[in-house]
Amino acid sequence: MTRPLTLLESRKKDLGLDLSEEDLRRLYTTMVRTRKMDDKLVLLQRQGRIGFYLACTGQEATHVGAAFALEQDDWVFAHYRDQGIPLLKGIEMERMVHQCFGNVRDNTKGRQMPVHYSFKEINFVSISSPLAVQIIQAAGTAYAMKVKGRKDVVLTSFGDGSSSEGDFHSGMNFAAVRKAPCIFLLENNQYAISVPLDHQTASDGFAVKAEGYGMPGVQVDGNDVLAMYQAVKEAVDRARRGEGPTLIEAVSFRMAAHSTSDDPSRYVPEEEYAEWKAKDPILRFEKYLLKQGVIDEDFIQSTAKAAEGEVDAAVKAAEAEQWHPEADTLFDDVYAELPPHLLEQRERMRRDVEENGMPGGHH
Amino acid sequence: MTMIQAITHTLAQAMERDPDVLVFGEDVGPNGGVFRATDGLHAQFGEDRVFDTPLNENLIVGAAIGMAAYGMRPVPEIQFMDYIWPAYDQLVNEAAKMRYRSGGEYTCPMTVRTPYGGGIRGGHYHSQSGETPFAHTPGLVVVAPSTAHDAKGLLHASIENDDPVVFMEPKALYRAAKGDVSEGYYKEELGKAAVRQEGTDVTIVSYGSTMPMSLKAAAAAGEQDVGVEVIDLRTIYPWDKETVLKSVKKTGRLVVVNEAPLTAGFASEISATVAEEAIEYMEAPIKRVTGYDTPFPYTLEGLYMPNPNKVMQAIEEVINF
Numbered sequence: 001m002t003r004p005l006t007l008l009e010s011r012k013k014d015l016g017l018d019l020s021e022e023d024l025r026r027l028y029t030t031m032v033r034t035r036k037m038d039d040k041l042v043l044l045q046r047q048g049r050i051g052f053y054l055a056c057t058g059q060e061a062t063h064v065g066a067a068f069a070l071e072q073d074d075w076v077f078a079h080y081r082d083q084g085i086p087l088l089k090g091i092e093m094e095r096m097v098h099q100c101f102g103n104v105r106d107n108t109k110g111r112q113m114p115v116h117y118s119f120k121e122i123n124f125v126s127i128s129s130p131l132a133v134q135i136i137q138a139a140g141t142a143y144a145m146k147v148k149g150r151k152d153v154v155l156t157s158f159g160d161g162s163s164s165e166g167d168f169h170s171g172m173n174f175a176a177v178r179k180a181p182c183i184f185l186l187e188n189n190q191y192a193i194s195v196p197l198d199h200q201t202a203s204d205g206f207a208v209k210a211e212g213y214g215m216p217g218v219q220v221d222g223n224d225v226l227a228m229y230q231a232v233k234e235a236v237d238r239a240r241r242g243e244g245p246t247l248i249e250a251v252s253f254r255m256a257a258h259s260t261s262d263d264p265s266r267y268v269p270e271e272e273y274a275e276w277k278a279k280d281p282i283l284r285f286e287k288y289l290l291k292q293g294v295i296d297e298d299f300i301q302s303t304a305k306a307a308e309g310e311v312d313a314a315v316k317a318a319e320a321e322q323w324h325p326e327a328d329t330l331f332d333d334v335y336a337e338l339p340p341h342l343l344e345q346r347e348r349m350r351r352d353v354e355e356n357g358m359p360g361g362h363h
Numbered sequence: 364m365t366m367i368q369a370i371t372h373t374l375a376q377a378m379e380r381d382p383d384v385l386v387f388g389e390d391v392g393p394n395g396g397v398f399r400a401t402d403g404l405h406a407q408f409g410e411d412r413v414f415d416t417p418l419n420e421n422l423i424v425g426a427a428i429g430m431a432a433y434g435m436r437p438v439p440e441i442q443f444m445d446y447i448w449p450a451y452d453q454l455v456n457e458a459a460k461m462r463y464r465s466g467g468e469y470t471c472p473m474t475v476r477t478p479y480g481g482g483i484r485g486g487h488y489h490s491q492s493g494e495t496p497f498a499h500t501p502g503l504v505v506v507a508p509s510t511a512h513d514a515k516g517l518l519h520a521s522i523e524n525d526d527p528v529v530f531m532e533p534k535a536l537y538r539a540a541k542g543d544v545s546e547g548y549y550k551e552e553l554g555k556a557a558v559r560q561e562g563t564d565v566t567i568v569s570y571g572s573t574m575p576m577s578l579k580a581a582a583a584a585g586e587q588d589v590g591v592e593v594i595d596l597r598t599i600y601p602w603d604k605e606t607v608l609k610s611v612k613k614t615g616r617l618v619v620v621n622e623a624p625l626t627a628g629f630a631s632e633i634s635a636t637v638a639e640e641a642i643e644y645m646e647a648p649i650k651r652v653t654g655y656d657t658p659f660p661y662t663l664e665g666l667y668m669p670n671p672n673k674v675m676q677a678i679e680e681v682i683n684f
């Protein structure tokens with residue numbers, strides 16, 4: 001296997017990246033905020049305060065580094081393990097926590113399970129549970145950008161397991177055929193729930209699959225935020241120049257359970273976990289930044305503390321809100337306008353609430 | 364104009380009116396579609412806006428969702444409705460729920476055109492009527508025109524609709540349904556049935572491919588002094604319950620005709636609603652005239668499909684009850 005692109009442990013002082021010290025600190029801070037948010041929300045689920053959660057622990061560098069290569073007008077069709085992207089792009093953590101509670105302040109009106117975010121203002125398209133569906137949609141959006149003559153690009157991310165779905169083939173093939181400005185980010189975290197890579201594909205890694213579609217494929221150290229940034233930036237530049245899509249395989253590891261319904265100790269060997277823990281993307285970047293003198297111990301402490309405070313405050317705010325969206329919203333957004341049969345059914349629902357009250361909370 | 368000509372004309376008109384309208388699918392480009400629905404569009408609007416996709420229905424619908432979310436108005440074609448199922452997930456889990464699951468942030472204004480129905484000796488893979496699962500999917504609109512005039516008006520309305528539409532074109536009527544279609548732009552409102560013929564004794568409710576036979580049977584009944592009111596749903600889902608209920612309250616008798624299999628077909632939904640909301644007006648049991656609960660056959664398609672005689676028989680049964 002070729003060695004994935006890595007930069008962090010490079011001996012070169014100047015990596016040739018167009019990043020300022022402030023950029024580097026922002027990358028670091030976003031990764032820490034993502035980690036702290038995940039830790040807290042997993043805990044809340046254990047305590048029965050939210051219904052479900054899905055952490056991206058260990059994969060922060062992959063998507064934060066990738067998304068840093070995007071401009072504000074670019075679009076993202078994300079996987080459900082990319083919570084660092086909205087944080088990086090300026091979405092307040094509190095709004096994400098409202099979504100996880102599905103409360104009255106959830107901008108998606110309590111319609112989906114936790115982590116299935118949608119943020120129109122940053123062109124972050126509603127996350128779907130059915131795996132890989134977003135890959136085709138992203139290719140479609142990228143094609144539309146091209147037809148419109150815009151210079152924007154689309155980033156879509158998905159897991160290694162998702163690459164076995166037909167939608168991966170469909171989206172990759174279409175984007176390549178139409179030279180659509182789409183970056184396919186395959187987050188290879190070694191497992192699809194419990195199923196290891198060798199049950200997913202017989203090929204030598206995933207990046208090589210790009211060749212069959214007539215696009216470049218790059219394998220990157222997904223635990224190296226700078227390598228991720230650089231690889232995706234190159235792909236983005238290519239796409240903006242009208243040269244079409246790129247497949248990026250980020251090699252990483254899911255240090256958390258698949259979700260709060262999963263117990264990885266049943267299938268991840270201890271040695272494997274230990275090996276990857278040593279490559280924790282936040283610690284690696286921290287070490288690099290310390291060495292470069294971009295941050296110091298104080299910065300590390302204060303960043304962690306601020307992130308903890310931020311998530312605590314967000315949770316407090318979310319728990320103070322009414323736990324449910326208004327009953328009428330059940331019928332909103334099925335269509336642009338309520339058709340007669342839904343008006344009728346809404347009346348029936350209202351009578352039900354009047355007579356029986358709102359059914360109790362579900363957590 | 365024939366229905367197929369009306370469709371081609373409407374697509375061209377919609378593309379002229381709105382640069383965000385895109386047409387794509389299998390063989391729809393230079394070849395103009397296997398039924399010629401997109402004839403001439405590629406030459407007129409170019410490769411960016413009218414193109415052949417890779418042969419992949421899931422892709423065709425999924426990519427359309429992405430285009431629609433971005434603000435385009437894609438009008439993809441699925442060559443035969445029998446081949447829409449690879450795209451079922453994208454339609455039912457994605458397109459239909461985009462608005463809802465994003466809390467209204469993202470929408471999916473696309474129109475999936477697809478020929479459906481039998482009568483062309485196509486065997487089951489070129490003949491099926493697939494409306495039922497889509498008419499069971501909140502968030503989707505399901506349309507089936509039966510005249511050339513409606514094909515135009517409903518297609519314009521579908522393309523401009525801000526939610527996803529499955530636009531079912533009765534292929535047996537592509538050339539058989541002929542009528543005046545005015546050149547100027549017009550729309551027919553979605554969700555509104557058309558009363559094709561008024562009558563006081565029996566109501567027939569149908570849509571798409573089974574409309575001509577319903578009208579034929581109604582004419583035959585008329586010769587025997589039975590007044591049949593014939594309703595063309597035009598939009599299968601959400602359907603125009605008001606028009607149907609108003610009619611059955613007047614006639615007290617209902618025959619529902621659709622080509623799809625009997626069990627859990629859309630005729631069943633209409634029957635159940637009438638039983639639930641107007642049973643006290645009914646003078647006879649409700650009758651469904653539909654395909655049998657078998658796969659659509661090749662040689663025996665004439666036996667399988669509803670026809671004027673079967674509709675006539677149902678009319679007689681509800682009159683003589």
Ligand SMILES: Cc1ncc(C[n+]2csc(CCOP(=O)(O)OP(=O)(O)O)c2C)c(N)n1
Pocket residue numbers: 079081129130131158159160161162163187189191192193254258
């Ligand atoms: C179409 C579909 N099939 C099955 C599932 C159930 N499921 C949820 S996550 C998952 C594994 C996904 O693995 P991968 O794509 O590698 O992403 P990861 O969770 O590792 O980030 C499965 C099987 C689903 N959500 N969608």
